[in-house]
Amino acid sequence: xxxxxxxxxxxxxxxxxxxxxxxxxxxxxxxxxxxxxxxxxxxxxxxxxxxxxxxxxxxxxxxxxxxxxxxxxxxxxxxxxxxxxxxxxxxxxxxxxxxxxxxxxxxxxxxxxxxxxxxxxxxxxxxxxxxxxxxxxxxxxxxxxxxxxxxxxxxxxxxxxxxxxxxxxxxxxxxxxxxxxxxxxxxxxxxxxxxxxxxxxxxxxxxxxxxxxxxxxxxxxxxxxxxxxxxxxxxxxxxxxxxxxxxxxxxxxxxxxxxxxxxxxxxxxxxxxxxxxxxxxxxxxxxxxxxxxxxxxxxxxxxxxxxxxxxxxxxxxxxxx
Amino acid sequence: xxxxxxxxxxxxxxxxxxxxxxxxxxxxxxxxxxxxxxxxxxxxxxxxxxxxxxxxxxxxxxxxxxxxxxxxxxxxxxxxxxxxxxxxxxxxxxxxxxxxxxxxxxxxxxxxxxxxxxxxxxxxxxxxxxxxxxxxxxxxxxxxxxxxxxxxxxxxxxxxxxxxxxxxxxxxxxxxxxxxxxxxxxxxxxxxxxxxxxxxxxxxxxxxxxxxxxxxxxxxxxxxxxxxxxxxxxxxxxxxxxxxxxxxxxxxxxxxxxxxxxxxxxxxxxxxxxxxxxxxxxxxxxxxxxxxxxxxxxxxxxxxxxxxxxxxxxxx
Numbered sequence: 001x002x003x004x005x006x007x008x009x010x011x012x013x014x015x016x017x018x019x020x021x022x023x024x025x026x027x028x029x030x031x032x033x034x035x036x037x038x039x040x041x042x043x044x045x046x047x048x049x050x051x052x053x054x055x056x057x058x059x060x061x062x063x064x065x066x067x068x069x070x071x072x073x074x075x076x077x078x079x080x081x082x083x084x085x086x087x088x089x090x091x092x093x094x095x096x097x098x099x100x101x102x103x104x105x106x107x108x109x110x111x112x113x114x115x116x117x118x119x120x121x122x123x124x125x126x127x128x129x130x131x132x133x134x135x136x137x138x139x140x141x142x143x144x145x146x147x148x149x150x151x152x153x154x155x156x157x158x159x160x161x162x163x164x165x166x167x168x169x170x171x172x173x174x175x176x177x178x179x180x181x182x183x184x185x186x187x188x189x190x191x192x193x194x195x196x197x198x199x200x201x202x203x204x205x206x207x208x209x210x211x212x213x214x215x216x217x218x219x220x221x222x223x224x225x226x227x228x229x230x231x232x233x234x235x236x237x238x239x240x241x242x243x244x245x246x247x248x249x250x251x252x253x254x255x256x257x258x259x260x261x262x263x264x265x266x267x268x269x270x271x272x273x274x275x276x277x278x279x280x281x282x283x284x285x286x287x288x289x290x291x292x293x294x295x296x297x298x299x300x301x302x303x304x305x306x307x308x309x310x311x312x313x314x315x316x317x318x319x320x321x
Numbered sequence: 322x323x324x325x326x327x328x329x330x331x332x333x334x335x336x337x338x339x340x341x342x343x344x345x346x347x348x349x350x351x352x353x354x355x356x357x358x359x360x361x362x363x364x365x366x367x368x369x370x371x372x373x374x375x376x377x378x379x380x381x382x383x384x385x386x387x388x389x390x391x392x393x394x395x396x397x398x399x400x401x402x403x404x405x406x407x408x409x410x411x412x413x414x415x416x417x418x419x420x421x422x423x424x425x426x427x428x429x430x431x432x433x434x435x436x437x438x439x440x441x442x443x444x445x446x447x448x449x450x451x452x453x454x455x456x457x458x459x460x461x462x463x464x465x466x467x468x469x470x471x472x473x474x475x476x477x478x479x480x481x482x483x484x485x486x487x488x489x490x491x492x493x494x495x496x497x498x499x500x501x502x503x504x505x506x507x508x509x510x511x512x513x514x515x516x517x518x519x520x521x522x523x524x525x526x527x528x529x530x531x532x533x534x535x536x537x538x539x540x541x542x543x544x545x546x547x548x549x550x551x552x553x554x555x556x557x558x559x560x561x562x563x564x565x566x567x568x569x570x571x572x573x574x575x576x577x578x579x580x581x582x583x584x585x586x587x588x589x590x591x592x593x594x595x596x597x598x599x600x601x602x603x604x605x606x607x608x609x610x611x612x613x614x615x616x617x618x619x620x621x622x623x624x625x626x627x628x629x630x631x632x633x634x635x636x637x
Contacts, residue, residue, distance in 0.1 A: 031541065032460060032541060033460070035456070035460070035541050035542065035545075036456045036459075036460035036462055037456075038452075039452035039453055039455055039456035040452070040453050040456040040457065040462060040468075042449050042452065042453075043449045043450070043452070043453040043472070043512050043516065044453075044468070046449065046505075046508065046509055046512060047471075047472065047475055047509055047512065047513075049509075050487070050505060050506060050508075050509035051475040051478070051483070051509055052475075053486075053490075054483065054486030054487050054490055055478075055483075055486065057486040057489065057490065058482070058485055058486040061485075061486070061489075068485075068488065068489060068492075113348075116344075117344075117345060117348060120341035120344050120345050121341070121345055123333040123337055123338045123341035123342075124333065124338070125338040125339065125341050125342035125345075126338075126342070127342070128342075128345065131345050131346055131349045132345075133619075133620065133623055134349040134352075134353055135345075135348065135349045135352060136619065136623075136626065137353065137356065137616065137619060138352060138355075138356070139630075140566060140615055140616075140618070140619040141356075141570070141612055141615055142569070142570035142571075142572065142587050142611070142612075142615070143570070143572070144570070144572030144576075144587045144588070144591070145570070145572075145586070145587050145590050145591075145608050145611055145612070146355070146356075146359075146608070146612075148590065148591040148604070148608075149355070149359050149604065149605065149608055150355065151599075152362070152599070152601050152604070152605075153355060153358065157373050158370075158371040158372070158373055158375065159375075160354075160355075160358055160375050163373075163374055163375050173373075195352060195355070198352075199352075200630060203626060203627050203630065204627065204630075204631060204635060207627055207635050242635065245631060245634060245635065249630075249631065252477055255479070256478075256479040256480065258479070258480060258481055258572075258573045259572040259573055259576075259587075262572075262573075262576070263572075263591055276479070277479055277480075277481050277573075280479070280481045280482065281481050281577070284481065284484075284485045285488075285577060290485065290489070293485060294485055294486070297479070297481070297482030297485055298482075300479050300482055301477075301478050301479065301482055304477050304478070304479065305474065305477060308477060
């Protein structure tokens, strides 16, 4: 039944082709091309409408002082002044530093723990498949919904996390105010992100480790290379492209980080956890400085895009080795 | 030294296996605790949930679930006593707290919004993605690599940066806070994943199958529908689940572009409050209800997970 419905357009096309067999043969090359465009065009049109058109609009707005909450006010063209102000604004640079701090530590921890876990799982102990699945669960869940629940775990006194820390470190639980303490708040986000995304890095590293053929290790054994030596000259270099791929994906994702920070700290206390996305949201949807925030959005996009491009080139070079 | 590993040069020794098992299992157990805690909290009473030290053993209660699905008003004892006997279980639980159920909460409509938007956008993204992936896989498309990179790059943009012009555009078009607007947006975001994943799956189907079918008199479209689609069914299903999970979990766009009518569950759940602050058992109940479908899908997807999270870059 469903088959008949699915092939309806096909049958229609077929009927036309059969009606004119000679023509069909002569245009068969062309019809393939038609099919190709027919298949690709809708996606491209959708992306143009939902991604590219708004992007161009944002570029246009970034040269104005437009405010979305006052649509009837006259729009002034301010030229490059928005960009100038963003690049010289110390607050923006602090937000970029906060973002960099966050990206650096999450990636460092996730790579270290993720790779170690992958290495251990690759010992193929009994039941490793089951435990791997258990470890993978957090990464599939909604960062917003689960991140929100961490607020409860972090609550001093009543939260499980605060309680566990105070129990282990033997300090009063009221001192473990993860979300309201200026020096702890950035770490509260790093911990949740690491908890959530270490499995992601682990899974990719595991694929890397499993891609190394056994005969290389056998040859190394024959040459009496020590396990230490084997790790540094075989395991790590051969898994490196995979590790870098994981870092690339995590880096892009965490540069854009919004949901978890917004729910855990909302950028506070003060602006200690205000990453770039939070600044952008405040400018665009709280202060309604649409033109200014558009300019900031363009700068962020160029930054992600540029960094990712450089990184992909490095990745390809590693792969070719 | 070589004697101990004489039986097999590369297989890990039993001792190293055991040590590895200890560390991995320890990590797995610790990392699952927050999820178990969500589940446990959803069955606690509000006083139990904020007890110090945190209660591991407690009497299970469905108050959290009752509070999740209802709104309540505080009443005097006399008024409650004058009411006819409680008819439902939740009525009884609520009255013990000197409250009366005033009506249903917004959770159910928000949950239904999540379902409609996630399934709608997944259907569109997989439909478009399958066609486009086939186009790129089988035909010589000019600038194919650039177009594919363009499709992927749309996903690199920070959601807030995309949300600013989308917000203005939807305001002009009357799509603000509408399910249709969210479906369109999620389709655009997901289609890049769908194209990349499905291109990998379709690349793996030998061209010879279609060529044979075409020699037998099938047209290009017929061979696509009758030969390629059935072969790609597993890949299409896996892709659909990945798109579904993304749309289901998405928060940034949903929190900025929807507020009432079309709001999905992720921005709604953090806003569940009771008297005097966040009603944690109700939040936990909402979180549990929201997470269960994803848990099921994750277990189903186990084998395809790697491929999905790397946009098809790593296959196994």
